[in-house]
Each structure stands twice: as C-alpha cells, then as structure tokens.
Amino acid sequence: MKRISEPWEIKRSLVVKAEEETNPRFGHKPEERPIQEHMRFGIINLDKPAGPSSHEVTAWVKRILSLDRAGHGGTLEA
Template sequence: MGLPFENVKRRTIVLREEATDSGYGLNPEERSIEERLKTGFILLDKPPGIRSKTAAHIAKKILAPLDVTKIGYSGTLED
C-alpha cells in the first residue's frame, strides 16, 4: 500500500551515448560541504509548537558562522 506516485515507474529515453568531460563540473555526490552550504538542502525535523518560518530562521542563525545567508523552506504542513 502506498501513495499513487510511488507506484509509477519513470521511463527514461536515451537519445545517444555521450561522454562528459571530467575536467568540468562534479557528480553531486562528490560535492564538498562548502559547495553544499551555498546550494543545499536540509530535511529538518521541526519540533512541534514552532512555526516553520521560525524553524528556518533558527537554522539560518545556526549556520550563519558558516557564511550561510539565505535559507528558505518548503513542504510544510497546514494541519
């Protein structure tokens, strides 16, 4: 039993085989923590009782020493 999208298999179409130059860019899994602090994401276990906005604000303050200046949030719940 699950949610509808969990049972949908996505079809991928390969138009051609092509290599990528390893001299540029990087597989996301190998991206440094410094880079992820610029564009990354946190799955936050928000405590009950505070607003998502407040939680995002606290997270921003916590990460401020690492020069994080912008944090947004999404996927929150209106009960």
C-alpha cells in the same frame, strides 16, 4: 474503496537518445561537490518541533549552519 495509485509510487525508466562523454573539468557529481558548495545547495529532512512556525525554524537553521540563504519546502495547514 480501492486505493488510488499514489504519484510517489510511479516507476520510471530512462531511454537513451544519444551518447556522449561528459568533460570532468566542468562541474561535479552532486555527492562530490566541495563542502562550501554542498552546503549552499544542500537540503535537509528536518524533524520540526511542534510549536514554532516553519518560517521561524528556517531562520534558526540558517543561523545554526551560518548560511546566507535558507528556505523551506512548504507549510502544513497554512
């Protein structure tokens, strides 16, 4: 049976509608965000151990990194 095209393989191309300069006074490039902000809006690719639930592990990550808020991207088989 032939493989169905996988959505994560879709290649996109950017088209320009108008040009404008961005003002460096506002915001930051994502990779240049001050570390406090970076941690607040950060995402990690965590190798979760089998056993503890995603919910539990999220709470641990929140504590390890002393964050105010933390969440996860979804569970398996729940």
